[in-house]
Each structure stands twice: as C-alpha cells, then as structure tokens.
Amino acid sequence: MLGPSGRPGVFMTRDGDARPSPDSVDCCVVGAGPVGLAFALEAAEAGQSVLVLEAGSEASGRKVAPGRPDSADIILNPDRHAPTAQVVRQGLGGTSALWGGRCVAFEPIDFVQREYVPHSGWPITINDVRPWEAAAADYLDCGEAQFHSDVDQPSGSRDFSMAHLERWSRQPKLQGRLGSRVMNHPRITVLFQAVVVDIDFGTGGEVRHLVIQGGGRTQTIRATNYVLAMGGLETTRLLLKVQRSHPTWFGGVGGPLGRYYMGHAKGRVADVVFSAPGRAEQFDFYRDADGTYVRRRITLSETAQQREKMLNTSFHIDNPPFYQVEHRNATLSLVYLGLAIAPIGRLLLAEGIRLRHIGTGPRRIGAHIVNFLRSPLTAASDVIDVIRHRYLSVVRKPGFVLRNEARRYALRYHAEQIPNPDSRLSLDRGSRLSIDYRYTEQDIESVLRCHQLLDDWLRSAGIGYLDYFAASEDEVRDAIWEQANDGFHSIGTTRMSAEPSDGVVDADLQVHGSSNLYVASSSVFRTAGEANPTFLATCLAVRLAHHLARKNAPSRVGTAPNASEC
Template sequence: MLRNGKDIANGAVIETQVCIVGSGPAGITAAWELQKAGVKVTLIEGGPDSPKGALDPTWPDKSVLYAGKADGQFAESEPDFLIRPYNRAGGPWERERMFGGTSAHWGGQSRPLDPIDFEARPGFPGWPIDRAELDPYYAKAAQLCLLHGDDFSPQAWAEILGAEVPELTGFDTTIYQYLGKNYLNFALRTFDGVTIADTDVDVIVNATLLEIEQRQGRVCGLRVASMDGAAGASKKATEFTIKADMVVLACGAVENARQLLLSDVGNDHDQVGRYFMCHPLSNGPVLSASGAYLTDAQTRLMAGQTLSGNRAVPWQDANGVRVSGRFSPTADEQKRLGIGSCWFWANYGQYYFEMAPNPDSRVALADTVDPVFGQRQTHITWLLSDRDEATYTQTTALFKAAVEELGGDVYYQPWPAVKEGLTVNGHHIGTTRMSADPKEGVVDADLKVHGLDNLYVAGSSVFPSTGISNPTFTIITLSIRLAEHLRGRVGAP
C-alpha cells in the first residue's frame, strides 16, 4: 500500500509493530523480509513517489532540505556534496530524497566484504562480528538480488568464462557481479512478482521524520510531517505520530547521524556522526600500466568476457548479471604495511581505495535551519589521514613491482596531485558504527542503538570500516540479518 503523508490527518496516530525510516536498499530489504513473516510494517520516506524512477522530482526539495555546510576535503572537490551530483556534467548523484533512495542510481556492483575487513588491524578497529557470521546472509542476499549464485571466487568464474586467473605478487584477484535487468531500483523492482508498495507494508511517502521521542530507554513515538506546495517552495502541511514496537533508521550515513543528533539520541559518548568514510575515487586517470603483463585468457577474466568462437564477448546470464575482476592487495600485505585496501583494474587508470576511520571526519549539526520544518541543517567535514596517504603510496608501489615482474610497467602520480581531486564516489560509510563497547560506537552487533531498547540503525553508517567492496550488497545482507532479529523480538516466526 502506498500513500502520501499529506493525506494523513493532522494529529493522527499510526500504530505498527516496526517502523522503518528510509526507503533505500536497507529499508526496503528489511521491510520485505519482515512482511513476509507477517510483521506489521510502516515504511516512511521523506521524498516523493517517483513511479518512473526519475531523479528530477527530488531536486527542488532535496536542495532545500538536504542543504548545509560541507568542508574539509569537500572544499577542494565537492563543496556542494550535500545536495548536488559530484559530476557536474551529469552522472551519479551523492544522495537521493525519493522513494527507492540511492538505489535509483545504483550501478549494481556486488561483492561481499573480505574476512580481513572484519578484523582489527593497525588503524582499523575491527567489527564485533566476523565474516563467517554473515556468510549465510550473504547467500540470502545473492538470492534476493538474483545474482549468479554466491560464489565470488576467481577460480569458479575462470571456469564459467573459460578464462584464467592472473597471479600478481602481493595481490588477490577479486570478482564483482553486477545486478541485471530492472532490479537496481528497489522501489520499482519486484520481489516474488510484486513491488514493495504492492505488499501489506504501509508505505508513506512525503513523510519527514522530525523527532525521535524517547522515554526510559525506549522510543515511544516518532513525530512525522508532510509538505505541501509547489516543488521548491514547499511548506509544512500535516504532522502526525507513529508509535512502533521497534524503530529502524535507514536514511543513509549522513541523515542517520543527523536524525540522532537532532533528537539527542544515542550520543552519550559523543560517537554519533564520527568516522564518516567513503571509497575515495581519483578525478580521472592517475596511473597507467604498459606492457602485456596479462595473457589474453587472464584479460578476459578481468573484463568478464567469454569466447564466442575465437572472439572475446561480454558474458551475462539469463537475468542480465555480468562480472568483472579487480586486483586488491592481500590481507597479509595490508597487515604488513599497515594500510587499507584498494583495487586496480587491468588498464583502468582511476584509483579507488579504502579510507581509514578518522574521528574528526564527521557529521554534525549546522547553525542554520531549513526553511520548511525549521530544523538544524547538516555540517559535514570529510578529512583524510596520513594512513590514507600510506595506502596510496604503498599500494601503487606494490602494484608497480608486481607488474614489472611480469614484464610490464606502471606510472602513477604523486599523492598531493591525487588528493586534491578525490571525490566521495557515492559511498557514504560510518557515522553510527557498530561496536561491542558503547564508548567506541553507536550500535551493537545486532544494530541496536546502545542504551535504547527498541531503536535500530540499518545501512552502511554502521560499518566500522569500509573494506574495498561496494557497500550496497553488504547493506542488503545486514538488513536481512536485522529483519531476522526483529522477527524474534516482535514474536513473529
């Protein structure tokens, strides 16, 4: 069921078992899994319904309600990060305010995090869970996303493609799958033949969370408001309350932190908003490899190609799933050098890496307020560290040495030239990180906010470290796991 918040009477009270705030992959996945078990779910989204998946309808209200201040590294490359696309010529936008969230521009690149990503290592805190605990949920996520199975090993894919696995000293060959067909936008895609709006989930668009009301260690209500008026000139229309047994924030790493800060919830140890991370991406090519350091069969694996006769052609399955390969430093090299991960992609010249957690890279509240609801806006500061520089210099040197062993060569630009052009690349990670100790994070291993009995957070904001894999597949995985936990809490099978 899909309805508009402005059609809900002023002062109304909606009662539900689970209320999910945010309709991106995290929120919709959790909603789908819960309703399958018979749980009563209300899913609210601040932005409008966009039945054709268009991004344009989100622009005017997003530029008003998501505005604020972005500084630090943003001052160099993306001062308009909070409201604008980082590619001014078009292309990916950083954040969305619409039904479906950022899945509306997701590229579908999927791969689990590596076991080392969950381990404590120099500069990286580790997770309170390990990779083995997520493996069964990764398998369920692969099935939900209609991937070509849950085996991402290069050996398995070399057999499927009739290709060979490259061997570079100090590097693993890693495989990514890409979602096919029309499964990217979670608001529009079908689950068992129906969209989320066609299920029993009560989907309310144009429903902005204003306040998380809590008392005696529990959330007792959510104040929610709708807007009315022409796009870009909206005003507050109605205000209503949602009372839920369990509440899940699934608004993205920036807004999850802002909502907790606005309500002064979960921040007893000044951890909310800290450790904002991403996968920094260089602005254009900054390195190049020369020489035939890969065989034709190895090149085909990296490109996701198979042979048709004597011709290399892109492989895809019946659902349109495709694959490609990357080179990433091994766990042993990451530990030995005290660096994060990265990937290199044959002759691809951009650089993409794992940012180290930094407590001063953070989301806070700005002194300014939005003109619709009068709430404090976002002040986000993105800061890199010396460890990020070490990741770049060490991994590029390692890659150069490995390629030279095979008869090739690698050129790469110095760090200062690369740093000034780095962009966030659409992956917003951290700000409500998972921790066993409340003094070191915001949520526990079950994604429950420390100190509150019924408030949970979903999405990549809970990641203690970024790893190198694109985050959405792990976001979906964690939401499946969270739904299983919440079913137990509300007494559903």
C-alpha cells in the first residue's frame, strides 16, 4: 500500500506512535463504534487478522477528521430529524459516546412477513440471531443475555406483557472497556485519521482495495474481506458515492439504497395513574443477579399486534418532564437547572438527550428556583444520590424515578415505523446527505390505538388507567405527530434481502453483486421493531465475524453455539 509519493503510508495509533499500515489482512472493518469494535474482536478471537479504520483523529473522538461533511448535511424537515452532529460521533467507541446504553432484543414477530406491514419479512429468523446474543451482551457490557422476567401477569386480557426486559450497559461509553480490548489485541491493528473516500472494484464485483485519506496522505488498503460498520448514515453516504461510478450497483439508481429510512415514534401523550402505591416499583430500574440494571417494559403482545394490525410498541414509566414547573418537585427542578446550564448539562448527558429534557423554552428559571426552595435539602440529597449511582459507580444507573403520593407517572412510548421507500437518504451534487425522513399515518394511528388498548388493559387488570393530556382523540393524534422525531436510530437504508432488487445485502450481510464487501449496521434491518437497534446490530456483527472466519479458514472455527442453522 503506497502513499502518493510511492512510499508506505503511515498513520497514527492511539498512543501517537507512527505505524505503517499492514500489507494485507483477513478483514478490514471501517468504523470503530460498538458494532465495528464487536466485529473486530470476535473476528480476531476466531483467528482472523483485522484492520480497523477509524475516521476520527484521536481515540477520544473529540476531533473531527478532515473532509467530514458534518452539519452541511441537508435535513428537509428539521422537525422530524435530529441534526447529524447530535447523532454521529467519530473516534474509538463511536456513537457509544452519545448512547444511553439501552440494550433490547428483537422478538420473533419482528422478522416475519406481516401483511399489514408493507415491505416486511426478513430472509433470516430469530433463530439466526439468538446464538450470538450472549457475545453481544458481553461486548456491550449489559450482563447476561436475559430479556424476559418471571413476573406474574395479571389475570384477564393477554394483550400486553410485563415480562419483557431492557438491559443497560454498565458503562455505555465503550471506548474504555471494549476499545481497550480491541487496541490491545495482537491480531488487531487500529488506524486513526483513515477516511475512506472510494472503493475500487474489480470486473467481477470483488473489492480490490479501499482508498483512504488522512494525515495528509492518500493510500490504498487491501484485505481479503471488507466490512462497513460506519453507522447507518455514513455507510449509506459512502455507498451512494460509489453508486455514482457504478450506477447499476446496489439495486440501481432509484433502487433500495438509501430508501426505507426508519427510526421510531416516541414520546408522551398521557400519564399512567396506578391503583396501588407500590405498583410503580415493578417498572423502575433494578439490579439483577450479576449487578446489571434492568427495567421491565409493557409490550404489546404478538397476538394483539396481528389481531389489530398494529406495529410493535412498548411503554415505560418516567418522571414528569424536567422543564414542566407544574410538577412542583424540588429535585426535578434542581436537575433541570443543572441541565439548562449548557457546559454542565453536556458533561452529564449527550446533547440530544439534554435538549429533550430542558425543552424548547421559555426557560422559567425563576419558577424552577421556587420549586427547589420548597425542599432544598431533599433535592440536594436526591441529586447527590443520582450523581453517586449514575456517574461515580462502576455500574452506571441509567436513570431515576421519584415516587409520588398521587401515584401518577409519565408514560413514554417507543413504537415501530413501517418501512417506507419514500423516507430516504440521497446525495446532493457533492457528498452532502439530503435527509428526507418521514412518518406515515399508519405509524401515528398505531401509536394512538395502542394507547387505547393499554388503557383498557390497565383498567381491566386493576393496575390503573391512562390520563391523557389532550381532551379529544384528534388532539392526541396531533400530539403524536408533533413528537414524531428521530435520527438517532438509523435503520433500513442498506436493507437485507433475498433478491438484489429488494435490498443491498443478503442474509449474511454480503453486498449483492460483491464477493467480499459486507455491511454491519442497523441500516441492514428490514423492519425497526420496538427495540433500540444497537443490540441486534451487534448480534449480527458477531454472526458475520464467524461467517467470515469459516469462509476464510474453515478449520479454525466451530459452529454457532446451540444453533445448527447459523
């Protein structure tokens, strides 16, 4: 691999040492976020030599690589999609620096063809994923891969379950634990300031080399196999650039590449009022046997989804919004005041999460100070306890829910979107993404109907009831539309498919038409489910590592644990 002068290119490692890039490796993975790091470590443990290319200019990811488009991307409807600067992070650990650490498993229904969900149906099933969940849980540091509890279900309707669990990474910023494991592995080399600017294909579709820039140099990288794990936006950006030179690739111009862009519908349109004071404890964070924080979700059953033709949806309880002074809670107002001071708030939370908690204004600082003065000692004690468990503990507590005598709690929903080909990413004349992210009436109506079913279920089971903020059904629907915003979960733009006309990668994440190019990202998902995408994307990356190890050296690696079909 020669630089522009004909001499070997040299890039900087994390420790600042100059290191020549290797001549050839088994696997080259582009991206050092959670998915890329998990793939690299699993592939290396399976006997492969691995080169990790990271565009960030240092291990912390605080510096941006030269040529990065950043905020120049065009968001056609800013009310629907977060700024890209809030959802993309370069450097070792990638977007885990912005991530809350929530790990949720997909369910069997998420993979099947549903006649009421257009463009659904994966070429794999849940059985192709389950064998790799334990490894993914280890890499994401969320304890055991146990996502169902033995909680007793209330008698009566089975439309909802209280048994599904979300698990939380002990320390969600993965640079320290997972990043260190990758950096110190003898079969892995990590190169920073390595921005992939082109992919060179042979006549048969195989990748001959990657062209990278960084540190003032241009050079080529050769490997047996190449894995793009740059996150949904950046992976799609690169493939769209390549498609300009190869207009028939990836399903052709106007084909599936960049389309079916999904995230989730999420927000709050009602409070839940419990019938008994202790009921909220069932839905609060608790630590399981291995010390990991978990929380129960109220989820819509598969039977109810199919009967009502509804999208997968989950609920969890929360505090009232910090910015609403009407809660009159001294602790919540003190937290709000801290987050509203931008330098302090950004130390405590990722910017997107901080902005959601402080709202859009007016700030009403004086009213929050009055709330705080109602019970300053209690508020100070609560905040100290939160800081101790959330920021100073080895196992990070994801959040806190304050008990109240009214037994009233915010109810937050997290709902699936349908795959919509008109929701898409495209390129302008340069390398800027044009983001046309859309919700549909079906997305919104499903959320509305799910609340109605949940209220019926809560009442019939004697658990409680919903208290809506709006007086009419139309106003609730309007509120769901108003809160429809994502961009943090980049799903669907390089979707998996059995046929090249319907997607970008096959069931093994191999790009259709290429013998050695793969994508490991939530962008390969065909449907979004109700779950956050990081855990499944990591499972698929681990599965891919074993697939490539068998492909490259069948004698080195065994079969999938507890699964003959993987």
